[in-house]
Amino acid sequence: MKLVGIAGSIADESYNRKLLKFIATHFRSQVDIELLDINDIPMFNEDDDQSDGDAIQYIAQKIEAADGVIIATPEHNHTVPAALKSLIEWLSFSIHPLDGKPVMIVGASYYSQGSSRAQLHLRQILEAPGVGAITFPGNEVLLGNVKEAFDEKGNLKDQGTIDFIHTTLNKFIKFVKVINHVDEEADDAFEAEDLDATHPVDTTVTNVEMKAKDWVEQAAVKTNAVEGSAYVKLDRGLLTVDQLNYFFNTMPMELTFVDDNNQFIYYNKTMEGKDMLASRTPDQVGDRMTDVHPPRAIPNVKRVIHSLRTGKTDLVSMAVPGNNETKHIMHYYHAMHDADGNYRGVNEWVLDLYPIVASYLKQTGKKLVDDPNNQVDANAGASQGSASSKDDADKKPDVDANSGASEH
Template sequence: MKLVGIAGSTEDHSYNRTLLKFMASHYGEEADIELLDINDVPMFNQSDDQTDSDAVQYLNRKILAADGVIIATPEHNHTLTASLKSVIEWLSFNIHPFNDKPVMIVGASYYDQGSSRAQLMLRQILESPGVNAIVMPGNEFLLANVKDAFDENNNLKDARTVDFLGSTLQKFVKFVKVINTLNEPTTAEEEDLSASGKIDTTVEGVDMNADDWVEQAAAKTHAAEGDDYIKLDRGLLTVNQLNMFLNTMPMELTYADSNNQFIYYNKMLPTEKMLAPRRPGQTGDPMSSVHPGRAVKHVKQVINALRTGKTDLVKMPVPGNTPDRFIMHYYKAMRDADNQYKGINEWVLDLAPIVKYYLEATGQQLVADPNAKVDATSGASAKGAEKPDATASASVEEAKPEETATDATTSASVDEADTPATPAAPVAPAEPEPAAEVDGTSGASES
């Protein structure tokens, strides 16, 4: 993997450049890291366009050719340096090499806080419109008291610091692979989200975007309703019974057909109380109508992966999960008896109450696993866990602190934190506490 490193300093002796040189020499098995020089980049001046200068174009070419970028920022007066800010200004003025580029931030400082304020500001700048970098969430590396951190050979002295920096770089390498997989041109671009095609179940002559599409389509097809019976594979239910059955499912269900038309969701709760909010008027809409433009590329990737059989299940946690709320989205390909793709079954579920009940019923508790390594994009533990599918991280690219991301197949809006926030690390059940006596039938503790 090819990475480039940029030190945000033009000083003759820069500890942040020293840090990058150490990373390049010490972690060569993880990635090939090339250091880029910013000393000749002029101060940004919109009235004197220097975009085509050798210094700016040198950085532009190197960043475009790299798989990812590592930026080491010092902290001057609680912020990043003017020279680094100027570099980013040139690279987001008429050219945009950082667009969709994975970036890792590190930093060294003379003081205890280790460039934390500068890193926070740099993250905001890199994620701003016009720059559009994809900064790895969390995993901050803050090297404090830097004058004492290196030995005479410019190697980090503290073994724990070396190990932590190495583990952070390993996570960034994984992060880069996921992001760049999502950015690869795929046949997913051929997915028609406008549902302009026709399948054997398409209801013609009804406007897909009509708020009363269900009522119009039902009248057009003389659909069964009310107390009319429907024969299912292993059951006979009236339409009313089927509605009651589906609307009391302990999860939110959505059906998008093979023509990419959103044709059903179980109306178990009012829109504002749903985990993935949907409105009645959206039923019948083409998929293009229930997603913002920035999400379309990833929606296509998810659908195409299911349609083509690249995977039959895509799963992703919602960004911003907490220990008391862990919402998962699952997308399952539906196929007929001849294995022909017929659409997507999506279900949305909060796992936290299930885990809580299990712990109460068994008298166990969650404890941190000291050996667990949490994946940078999904929060999945690397120990004994399935690696996240490339499409399952679809929301990584779009996340902005002030925005909301839309669920990959429906219009479900979810609150997002910083590109998406990594959920708390999964932890293993501990042995029951001796004081907890569990009732054999109800799981209720007697203590």
């Protein structure tokens, strides 16, 4: 496997470059990592497009040819250095070599945070439209107190840190293989998924414009739908329509129903859209999936639905960007089937797990602590080992191995 490593510093003596050099040298038997220099990258200026210049083209071509990228970022004033930000601006202006490319983030700092805030910011930048990188979730390599971390030969002193980086690198290698394998299958698999809802199913309400703001009301009239105190016989229950609304609207999570024609036909309106974990509005109900996602998310939405429709997996889960020590919002997508096992759509639910965890800790008197021996799963969004800082670690979405799930 071929990776490229980019240190986000132009300093003559860069600890982040030293960290990348150690990773490339120490683990050379497992992976080929070529280090790239950004010293010659000009400051970004959209009025003077230098995307075709030698310095930018060299890095862009190296990234395109590589299976994945490792970026080591310092932390300058709680964010990434200007030189690294400028590079990413060039790589998302008129050329896009990072689009769909697996990226792992590492970082070193003088103090205990290990560039955690810069890493969080970098994740958000890499996910921006035009950049489109697929960042490796969790397993943050946060190397703090870096002045004391290396010996005179440039080797890391602490074996626990080395072991953690080894474990993380192995997981990233697997992650790269999965992401690139999904991309290889793109032409003959998920691209066929029709998000325009042009293939009506037996439950599709026809002759009602899907984008109508009052789709629910029109469709209800068209189908003579019951409401209010009318009873609905369920599998194991008998409830009025009002009771069903009471029931769903007090669920401790946000629910969405997408049918097997990829039409968004229901959500439980527990609050106004601006206050929801994943915003929905009443006038969106009835819309096609293409109408409720930004264009850049469409390929990933197709991947998720295709994997559920084809039975490749029954459940896709992911965390959202920006989770931290007091918030862990998760999205779950579960395939629905009828009594005969036929695919009938997606049940999506969204909830913040942290209040549940906090309540459990309060009631039991227990607390969360790092387990230095734990092998954290690539999807766990957790920090571990002496190279990480629990207090400063920020979480990344857990992209299911089969999906590359989209963000809302």
